[in-house]
Amino acid sequence: MADKFDEATQRELTNFLEQEQAKSRLQASVHKFTEQCWNKCITGSVSTRFSRGEESCLVNCVDRFLDTSLFIVKKLDEQRGALPS
Numbered sequence: 001m002a003d004k005f006d007e008a009t010q011r012e013l014t015n016f017l018e019q020e021q022a023k024s025r026l027q028a029s030v031h032k033f034t035e036q037c038w039n040k041c042i043t044g045s046v047s048t049r050f051s052r053g054e055e056s057c058l059v060n061c062v063d064r065f066l067d068t069s070l071f072i073v074k075k076l077d078e079q080r081g082a083l084p085s
Contacts, residue, residue, distance in 0.1 A: 029069075037061035 005013065041057035042050070050058065 033062075033065045037065070 037058055041054050041061055043054065044051060
């Protein structure tokens with residue numbers, strides 16, 4: 001079916017699909033990290049507020065997740081830049 005589109009339309013469709021796949025991967029990562037932080041930090045019963053310890057744990061968990069994600073992205077960019085063209 002993709003053969004029926006001109007080259008510009010095929011490129012646009014490919015870019016759109018890549019963007020949607022990237023969004024999907026990001027959403028999956030956020031879901032996984034949310035679940036991990038929740039399971040690690042929320043120890044009591046759920047109420048309208050987190051305890052001070054739970055809140056601190058969640059903040060630290062999110063910060064470490066973001067730090068790690070940025071580190072990985074930076075390393076991947078460095079590796080991609082080091083590849084011969």
